[in-house]
Amino acid sequence: MHRSPTAEAEVADELSVLRPDLAARYAAELPGARAAVLTRLWRALTHEPLTWVEDRTPDRDGLTLRLRDGRRLHGPAPDPYATAAYVTAVRLDDVTYDRPARLMTDLAVPHGADLVAELDHSVASLALSRAGRPAHPKEWPTSDWEWEQRVVDGHPFHPNCRSRPGFSVAEQLAYAPEHGPRVGLGLVPVPAEACLVTGEWPDALRDGRRVLVPVHPWQAAHVLKRPCEAQLTGHPLMSLRTLALDGGPHVKTALSARLTSSVRDISVGSIAASMTLSAFAEDMAAHADGLLHVTRTLGAVTDGSPDLGAVLRESPQEYAGSGERVLPVAALATTELPQSTAWLGEFTRLAVTVGLRLLELGVALEAHGQNLLVVLSATGAPLRLVYRDLADIRVSPARLARHGIPVPELPARILTDDVPALRRKLFGSLVAGALAGTAGSGTALRAALETAVRDLPRTPDLVALCEEPMPAKALTLMRLSPGRPGDRWAELPNPLL
Structure with missing residues (x-):
């Protein structure tokens, strides 16, 4: 059967022109990238509530999925919490697949075409990221953005961990954090009366009666369709659209491209609520006995469209004392710290204690490895947590009222x-x-959680954490459900049971 050119081949062709020095390394990284994405996809196929999977049966060689049309898909015994690429191939009836996009193509499930393209991009971009990553010095970074740029593989469990459709090889090398670039942002002037501005928008980003809105160069070229001379420079963070400005705060820009799951726009509602939400989160963090800080939103602006807006935020570096380091939890895997059972238990106890404390009060953090940061001592001991990006937290008015905490005006x-x-x-x-x-x-x-929960108060939330199936976003199901907004969920086996 004729197949269209793959993203793997397209990236190779672009590299041969732009960076021929990376071509051989890119080719060498492709098998590992395929296995990494296939491992993430296998997690979804074996645990998400996909209606076209009728049965999952363990056997001596692994696990067999019986599909609605009678076909059988076989792979290794799944570990839904594994990050190593342990799935190098699966078998659909009598055909073996080591390329996730080809597997998804031949599964031929409803709404699968877009996911096929994204899996294809994910493999190619991941191989490119691994090929182009700079060598890390033995010394720990001193700045938070250096830690962020160590995270090469992206989301640890999403099959679209490095999917960047719409980004050329040149744009990935120029803008993606794992390649270590410094990115120039343009400033788009907008009449002040045409803007929604909250917080303190700095004088340096104003021009008389006009507000200067930072814009990502990809957004300027592909969405705004206008030239935009670089006037600010910064280092891209894990989210790619957020940058640590040279000598200043972090700035989140609008980026209307689908990266992993979402189009990275900035809604008018989030701008309007940003300062109220920031102040509320700062007050709630004070209930965590000094174990949690929340980066403050300094100012936010939008021209009323999702395509042009920006948020200025404190750098998490503000919460590191002398000799301390602050880094995203996702970057911990680039150190040797998690290899110590004692260290992992100590860090897990800190994170679970803070998370449950806030949940009891009425705030559920979206504490994934990008939003959650940890402050380490000079010897690597986990001391405190830092949380950033409040857009997707959840707040319970009833729980707040139970603790005598007033409910601010927050988005519904x-x-x-x-x-x-x-x-x-x-x-x-x-x-x-x-x-x-x-x-x-x-x-x-499991070992880390056993250590973490041993001495915690046995609240209903803790009982649920220890005894009920573990929820996880059904990321692949969500990509296969166009027109159905919001999160979908899978239930993973509880590691404590």
Whole structure:
């Protein structure tokens, strides 16, 4: 059967012109990238509630999935918390597949075409990221952005961990954090009366009666369709659209491209609520006995469209004392710290204690490895946590009222008293996300959680954490469900059972 050119081949062709010095390394990284994406896809196929999977049966060689049309898909015994690429091939009836996009093509499931393209890009971009990553010095970084640029593989469990459709090889090398670039941002002038501005927008980003809105160069070229001379420079962080400005705060820009799951726009509602939400989160962090800081939003602006807006935020570096380091939890895997059972247990205890404390008060953090950061001592001991990006937290008015905490005016989508929804938000991001990604396997995660929960108050939330199935976002199901907004969920086996 004729197949269209793959993203793997397209990237190779572009590299041969742009960076021929990377071509051989890119080719060498492709098998590992395919296995990494296939491992993430296998997690989805074996645990997400996909209607076209009718049965999952363990056997001596692994696990067999019986599909609705009678075909059988076989692969290794799954570990839903594994981050190592342990799935190198699966078998659909009598055909073996080592390329996730080809597997998804031949599964021929409803709405699968877009996911096929994204899996194809994910493999190619991941191989490119691994090929182009700079060598890390033995010394730990001193700045937070250097830590962020160490995270090469992207989301530890999403098959679209490095999917960047719409980005050429040149643009990935120029803008993606793992390649270590410094990116120039343009400034788009907008009449002040045509803007929504909240917080303190700095004088340096104003021009008389005009507000200067930072814009990402990709957004300027592909969405705004206008030249935009670079006037600010910064280092891209894990989210790619957020940059640590040279000598200043972090700035989140609009980026209307689908990266992993989402189009990275900035809504008018999020700008309007940004300062209220920031102040509320700062007050709530004060209830965590000094173990949690929340980066403050300094200012935010939008021209009223999702395509042009920006948020200025404190750098997490503000919360590192002398000799301390602050880094995203996702970057812990680039150190040797998680290899120590004692260290992993100590860090897990800190994260679970803080997460459950806030949940009891009425705030469910989306504490995945990008939003959650940890402050380490000079010897590597986990001291405190830092949280950033409040757009997707959930707040329970009933729980706040129970503790005598007034409910601020927050967007309706953030407010819920639904207990399963609150627990899914925290457990799915923290345990099935950040902690699992740090531990690297179900066995290590179980040991760390046993240490963490041993002495905690036995609240209903803790009982649910220890005894109920572990929620995780059904990321592949969500990509196969066009027209159905919002999160979908899978239930993973609880590592403590």
